[in-house]
């Protein structure tokens with residue numbers, strides 16, 4: 486039996502009329518798969534996500550292939566999907582951001598014509614060390630020429646900030662640490678910051694408090710995105726809290742794929758389908774066709790050989 490359709494949308498007070506979804510499935514999702522997904526399957530995944538109406542699809546990472554072997558095919562993958570981002574693409578051009586940790590990564594991305602890159606910092610020393618082999622400040626120093634050169638070349642530069650709400654080695658993370666690194670990323674020239682709950686421990690009151698602390702420190706809320714992993718089932722509640730605080734860009738991963746190979750206990754991201762179900766129900770525009778997206782995640786789950794962890798995907802998929 487198929488699940489019933491979405492009930493009549495009912496808006497709620499204090500929420501934005503539209504939300505931009507920053508889809509991270511092909512990058513955050515697939516970087517954590519135990520098996521390496523073939524490049525042509527990844528390319529098809531990106532195309533299907535774009536076809537479902539996702540206007541931003543984070544495609545891959547130009548990191549050290551030994552650190553993330555799952556994305557070692559970054560150049561081939563980006564080449565296979567780059568036409569989607571072309572300004573003269575017959576469909577609306579899709580934004581295809583890629584992660585670059587350093588100038589080597591930026592050089593690789595520039596060579597292939599990337600127009601949007603992301604650096605990725607940490608609010609904690611332990612994760613900076615585990616993920617980037619650097620202290621927080623030496624990682625920021627590594628990003629400085631990346632952001633500068635990318636901006637000079639006319640690229641958009643996103644700044645991720647991991648472990649904003651808790652860290653598996655250090656426990657609680659003071660909001661002041663988040664504020665300090667956010668300010669540093671903005672000062673480097675990032676156009677947008679994505680606040681990561683890398684291990685999915687945040688709860689909604691904490692999200693409101695961290696966003697308020699950033700606001701008080703002069704970080705404009707319109708420059709912020711939220712990036713929730715769903716380890717404790719809090720990602721959607723945390724997203725609603727962020728929307729109530731004025732955030733309008735939300736990271737999510739089709740089918741709830743995801744995690745981080747360098748943070749124990751990091752599980753999948755907020756599932757894009759669960760997010761779209763909530764946004765549709767609230768009458769908030771996202772431009773995403775939920776049926777096409779669910780079909781994409783079902784298709785991808787078959788390639789990965791396991792069912793999608795997304796509740797919405799499961800509810801909308803007819804039983805075999």
Ligand code: HMG
Nearest residue numbers: 547548549552586589590616617618645647648681683745
């Ligand atoms: P390192 O070992 O300190 O690198 O790693 P290095 O600078 O000393 O260089 C060593 C060798 O690596 C050199 O080669 C470089 O050329 C090469 P050699 O001279 O020895 O032959 N190298 C590269 N090769 C290809 N592409 C590159 C590159 N850079 C150096 N870009 C490094 C430092 C940053 C490279 C490494 O730590 C790394 O690649 N880390 C990436 C980790 C990662 O991708 N993690 C997952 C993404 S972050 C995440 O998931 C969190 C997020 O989702 C938000 C959230 O949830 O919180 C974004």
Ligand code: MG
Nearest residue numbers: 513681683744
């Ligand atoms: Mg992540």
